[in-house]
Amino acid sequence: MVRWERFKKILAKTYIYLVLLLMYAPILVLVVYSFTDSDQLGIWNGFSFKLYVDLFKNESLMDAFGNTLLIAVVSGIVSTILGTLGAIGVFYSEKRFRQPVETMTQLPVVNAEIVMALSLAILFKVLNTRYSFLTLLVGHLVLTVAFVYLNVKPKLMQMDPFIYEAALDLGASPRYALFKVVLPEILPGIFSGFLISLTLSLDDFVITQYLKEPSFETVSTYIQKIVAKHPIPPEVRALSTILFAIVLVFVLAITFYNNNKAIKLLKARRGRR
């Protein structure tokens, strides 16, 4: 009996590690092979930083990288502002208005990206708009704003709905109450909404491809363009590794911060008894 229990435990752990391995092995391979100068993936020519050097020399790739960051950050900031304001507005509005808006925000989340991209492309054609950074921004906002809304909303629901009124009652103007009382409460939601919209827009291809200016390339569209005629440039391995490292540092930092906060809170609670 005991042996069977132990076997089950081992089985469960093996399963988890297997899944994790499947998830991380490709990334690991990529990282490892970013430190060799072979053109083909899978051939180890000895350790070298050549790809990293090449990466920074490859101007069009660096351009694409810069563009990717630019659109991600700009659309991230704008959609965080729009999504947060939307969530607050909907939260404090009447029920019969709230319900339709809730449903409408679900749609971009489940809708196929290609449908969004195509319909926006057609819309801009009908409006006779020239594709530019602005059209691209609109596309990325449509993609990401719903996710910000969905991240902020639960924070609002968790918040004591009367703290806004309490602030007004104590003499704060509506603006002061919003920024100094409501905002601190929903900040974690706003932040995670920003991160998600950043991520979504960083690796977006479909919408970008349809709505960008022809000369404007992001990493994904640039690679796609190259791949049509040439093999994937090896520098992309270095670029991917850098991107992964940035994300890793970010995630670790957030986890560390949250853990620290939880420990502090726990200590404070213990101090009460």
Add this chain to the structure above:
Amino acid sequence: MAKKDVILELINVNKKYEDSYAVENFNLYVNKGEFITFLGPSGCGKTTTLRMIAGFEKPTSGQILLNGKDIGSLPPYKRPLNTVFQRYALFPHLDVYDNIAFGLKFKKVAYEVTKKDGTKVTKYRKFTREEVDAKVTKALKIVDLEAFESRDVSTLSGGQQQRVAIARAIVNEPEILLLDEPLGALDLKMRKEMQLELKEMHRKLGITFIYVTHDQEEALTMSDMIVVMEDGQIQQIGTPLDIYNEPKNAFVADFIGESNIYVGTMIGNKKVRFLGTTWECIDDFPVNQKVDVVVRPEDVIIKPLGEGAVKAKIVNKIFKGIHYQFTAMVGNNEVLIQTTADHEVNTEVSLSIEPDLIQIMNRAYDANIYQDAYINKNNKVVFAGATWDCDITQLVNGSSVDEKGYFSTPDGKKYDLTDLDVIATIDMKDIEISDDLEDGNITGQIIQMVWKGDHYQVIVRTEEEEDFVVDTEWTWNELDTVSVKIPESKIKLTLKEDISKYEI
């Protein structure tokens, strides 16, 4: 109460949501320094009224005067009032000190400056840090939280959070302190303690308190004046003693304390008949009028058989600590009795009540009367949002309806009664309620129930805001959805307008 030093006055205040009134025709004045309580069951409009005073809701119509000035259109942050919220509504990201100091940031103090040419100018400045410090310390002392300044509010217990919420409000020295069921989330013992502390604070600070609660005991303990509300309307305004001893109607009697309520009939000068006997009383009502009679359980005296006014049998006994509570049956009627003397269950006794302890009041409802009924083109009667197939020939003696649907009277005249206005009356006893929603003609929600000795008087409200008052022997719960079944033969119709207009 006398109008002395009025600080707040509400004149004809109404609040309408969509089609229904949350607060209706609210008139009240509050004297400076009073402790006034809005008391009523949930949904009676007491919190809505408080929120209108605080400025979170705008009245649909009516005026709210503070020191004689209309503040109805002022936003909450410009009203010199502060609120203690039901769930505290403390700011979680601020510590105790900053929570309490929050309101002081917006306060302006006037001070005079003498210019070089000797003229004096009034200027405004904010509180200095030392002033804020002193005020917060004082507030913390009032609520007994001296050592808690730098604590995170999430680490405080419910009672402590409540104290912070009170300190946060009183530190601003408001003209009126509004308290919205502030003790509702505390356990019983803590609540009792805080009741006394709040009362003490009120005495010391001299600020006017407006307190909202559904707990009648809390209201009786703390208030100078109680406003009993039900269904958006004021039922009674009075001191705790008045409200307890002289309830204005059966609802107030039922809601405040425990009471025996019976349907009685006046049968002579200051003589009322209920529980199958005639009783002397001190209230004068017209002879033969149906009245509601209220007797408090502690006012019923148990005497040996033959010595009291009416024979009763004790059927139930509960020991309540300082007294016993008996249930005795007089015929079909239950009588609740509280006394310190012990009696055995199943003994026959005699009951008596002193004349001045029999409280007699007008009946709020006698029958269901629908003034706005009319006849539709199929000769059916429409009222209370439903169509009823009742006998319309009762409108005129000896009349009939021919096969074409025309109404003919014995004098040979014919009428098309489409759109004729009539009055429909249904006796309370003739309406049945059922939990089978398909069973009745119309469905609604039970909004009020009062036990009347041997039956409940229940008010069912339909979605169209029509009320049916029903006498029923069965126990229901408030807010139950039920169907109302009215036998169409029991609907009495009378003409409301001249029928001759409808002659053809």
